[in-house]
Amino acid sequence: MTTAGGEQSGVDLKRFNEVFFEECAENLAQMEQILISLGDREPDQEEMNAIFRAAHSIKGGAGIFGFEDMTVVTHVMESLLDRLRNHEIAFAPGMIDLFLEAGDAIAMQLAGHRDGKPVQQEAIDRVRARLQQTIDGGTSQASTAPVSQTQTQAPPAGELPTSYRLAFTPEPEIFMRRVRMESIIAELADLAEAGTFRCEARLAEVPDFAGFDPECCITRWEFALVSRANRDQLADVFMFVADEDQLKIEEQPAERRTQAQDAQGEPALPVEGRRAYDRNETAPGAFGRRCGEAESSIRVNVTKVDQLVNQVGELLITQAMLSQVSVGLDPMLHQSLQRGLAQLERNTRDLQASVMSIRLVPISIVFSRFPRLVREIAAKLGKQVELKTAGDSTELDRGLIEKISDPLTHLVRNALDHGLESPEKRVAAGKNPVGTLQLSASQVGGRIVIDVIDDGAGLNRERILAKAAENGIPCSETMSDEEVWQLIFAPGFSTASEITDLSGRGVGMDVVLKNVQAIGGRVQIASEPGKGVRVTISLPLTLAILDGLSVAVGEEKFIVPLNVVIESLQPKAEQLKTVNGREVVQVRGEYLPILKLHSIFNLETCVTEPCRGILVLVEADGERGAVMVDALLDEQQVVVKSIETNYRRVEGSAGATILGDGRVALILDLPELFSMHKQL
Amino acid sequence: MPKKGFVNDVNITLDGDCTMERVTDLHALLAERCAPLTGTPPSAAVVHVDLARVTGIDACGCQLLALFLEQLRRQGIAASAENAEPEIRERVELLGFCALFSGGQPQP
The missing domain is CATH 3.30.565.10 (Histidine kinase-like ATPase, C-terminal domain)
Structure with missing residues (x-):
């Protein structure tokens, strides 16, 4: 019927799983980045916290979304990191490689769930065993460590855990998303001091049973617990399932303070417990984004962006068509129309620039x-x-x-x-x-x-x-x-x-x-x-749209990418020479080869001599030349279409585009033209 | 798919998993029992849902059972779910549905 991977009818679970996959990949990347930056040195507290948080986040998300296999390695890794953080185990440089391998194992599992790639279970088991061995070996080693070392890591005397009450109002679709509430609640319970956790479910309404949609969530949860974790850490437990307005956390501040502190009016000390790992945490990708920080970005599927780019491309073509039609209109009679078309062109260009910037990544x-x-x-x-x-x-x-x-x-x-x-x-x-x-x-x-x-x-x-x-x-x-x-x-x-x-x-x-x-x-x-x-x-810069100069050769039109164009000129007879049997044009003391497009593309035209046509001087990949055309037509932005996909590869072209009049024009690939010219 | 054996009108025994994956079937089975029980007047004063043969339960399954029980209670029927295996009971406790299953908590 349904799998943890989310192949289910009703709701597109992949959409929700994708959020976890992306978060997981980000956490893995962040973890690796920190580990690599360490070289062989021991991570400082902040780096350790950041690595721990990444591993913890992966484990938490995997549990919630039902990818239980991904919690196995992360769990042992988290345990090792926790012991390292508490100095229960001494750091060894080899641990960096071990953590990197663990990251690889998790990445393999991620790829297995996301892309259906094979997962080598033996590799997972191996890294898990090595992590466990490190814990076991390190713990026994650490147990013989000087007492003073362990004592320095003990929580400061006098700190008290805090009492919290949480109210969670999940969205109605939470069951359909296959969110494992039991994993979330178990993780919350894990943060509680022994014997202090209480969970109570309530039905927000009692609808008619027969007509009730059994996959719709009408349950509200209330939790009471005493914990050394701070508010953000509690919120982190719900990071994948709760927006700010769905989770209320109340605390009893008086219980955070010692009597002595109350007497002195000092602020409560930050609590430090087993999971007090994100105190003063500033590392990117940290927990609590949903609850602690304002969202400054949204995730959008790449296919949606591509669709938008394509649609803007079509809009550009339509705009070019309208501009072309308007050329033949009397400007006196159609002043408003032409003003509107000019505005449309500006807006279209702005829109295109904005849309293209969405696709840009560092x-x-x-x-x-x-x-x-x-x-x-x-x-x-x-x-x-x-x-x-x-x-x-x-x-x-x-x-x-x-x-x-x-x-x-x-x-x-x-x-x-x-x-x-x-x-x-x-x-x-x-x-x-x-x-x-x-x-x-x-x-x-x-x-x-x-x-x-x-x-x-x-x-x-x-x-x-x-x-x-x-x-x-x-x-x-x-x-x-x-x-x-x-x-x-x-x-x-x-x-x-x-x-x-x-x-x-x-x-x-x-x-x-x-x-x-x-x-x-x-x-x-x-x-x-x-x-x-x-x-x-x-x-x-981009594969989708380029600024081009449209030129005519016989009945055909070509697009010369604007970024290769130096200048255009009509050569005089004295500028034209023949060197080694090849025609060149002399421009400011430099001899440039003349690339005759009609020859290269085998086209019929009445302009066969350079002095009767126009030479477009171009430079590409450090090479210069003069492209001979019949006429310069227009400078315009063109939407690059793959000619191979729609027709076949045409040597000397980098693609094709649809012009305002609906005709197809080849986009010239100058370096390839230079090379073709040499072979002629 | 959860199987159900009706011992009599007031004892409902559920069998198998009561989870999100099975909740549609479970809903159909319970709805079938709900209609005659909640007639006017109700056909029973007490209803027990026996969980002894339930092998798995999650929040979605718990919610459905809780709603079923609450529906009966609103008709004046003393309804409860009981006899769960320790593992299932722990899960129900963790998920906070104990009071709803025993009828110890009034609902809005």
Whole structure:
């Protein structure tokens, strides 16, 4: 009928479960971030609290939403953290790795529930057993610890627990959401001093039994307990199920104070008990968001945002169509209409900018995974690496974030594996034994530029050429360094078995290039022997909408991305030359190749000579050229549609768009056009 | 699905889980008994719901049973649920339904 995973008719349980999944993923990420930042040192109290809260939150949510298996590891982890926090167990650096492994196990369970991915139960059992062993071993060890140490951690004398009364008015759908009230109440009871917990359920109404919807909740709960936990901690128990107005908490302040404090008029001391872990807690992602803080954001399903982006895209097309129609109207007769259309255009652009900004997320989402990756790989390779990141707040389209993650991971792995040298080699080369790997992101013009920079040995030109020749990849000694570096992007340049034979890199770089190109990006490499390598990925800001210049060639129209356009000109005959059989235009002393679109796309046009057409000077990926067109038409925002999805891939195009008149126009991919031009 | 064996008009024995997953069936079964019991005049002065064979219970199941009992009480019938196994009783206590099951608490 129904499972904990929520495959049920009536109510879309997945919607509710998704909230838990997202919270869980955030908590895992936060936990990992803190653990990685520790290195091998012992976490301070605040960090310990934050880790504890993350684990506790995952456990609590999992229990409430019926994912009982996820509470197993978190429970033992929480116990270990609790003992560490209370200094019942001595910290050991190996615990960091153990907690990271525990996080991995929980993440695997999360992926199992959310995405149906396989869960390796033996891995879960293993990490759970190791956590338990650490607790058992540590506790016995700690029991022999000096008395003075344990005494210092005892709660200050004179503190009293507080009496609370709570009233919980759940929403009518709480049962349909498969919320386990028993888990919530049990967790609340766990916070109570022994023998003080009272729970009473009341029916808010007594409707006619026959007509009653048995899945509708009409029960109200009242609780009474004495606890050392504070108000927020009690509220945290209900964090997934209660909004502020659904939970009332009353406390008897007089019982919080000692007689001595009352006499002196001192404020009550904050209570510290087993779960007093979020005192003065300021860590992000902390409990109590629903009760303690004003909501500054809402969660929206990505598909809804995508739908909105698409609808705005269609609106842009409609607006462009109206603008086009209005061009033929007499401005005197249709002044109001044209004013309205101008206003519509402004509003549409503002709307588009707002909607696109919703999709933007900081690249720190990707960068944040690398500290752990670097730590683990460096440890395996016996290398010392310092990871630096810059431009973490640079925003890019969420769709790009998801797709850039794997290529970046590949580049980081390569840099660690093949770029950075061992400490011995670095010292021998007069370098700091600790290598540096830098990830930086920035917005340059209309693109996002991500650099992966290492200070390793750099690429080895001779070996790359030798390897290319060996693999049958066309190459020659006369190639420039840049051309040689490009060889490592050739499919089959290197294979896994050859990794250790090559001091440079190249493993899977063709896949990196392919993945980056698939999202409209480019990859460039710069290398200096002994100094290191810089791999630069350049990506479009968004995949959905771009500013373009529409141009005409024969009967066809094309869109030139505005961010590559330098200027347009009608060349004079004396500016036109032929160099090595190729037509070029001389502009301010520079010779630029002329890309004739009618030739490249095999179109019929009466404008075949540059001096009769218009040259649009463009620059893309450091290369300049002049695109020859019949006429410049308009500057406009266009909605990028995938031509591959709707037709097939067209070489030289980065997609297509629908123009105001309903016609389809190709969006030019200049770097690809440059490369096609060279092959002509 | 909860099975029910009617020993007689005043004893209702529930069998199986009384949980959210089964609550629709449980509702149908109890509604079937509720109608004749709450006639005018009521057909019984006392009704016992026997929980001895209940294997699982949650807040949703508890609520339904409590509502059923309260409906009977409003007709002047002394209604209660009892004989639960210790595990079930603990769950009912944890969820705060003890008073509602025993009839010890007036409802609005």
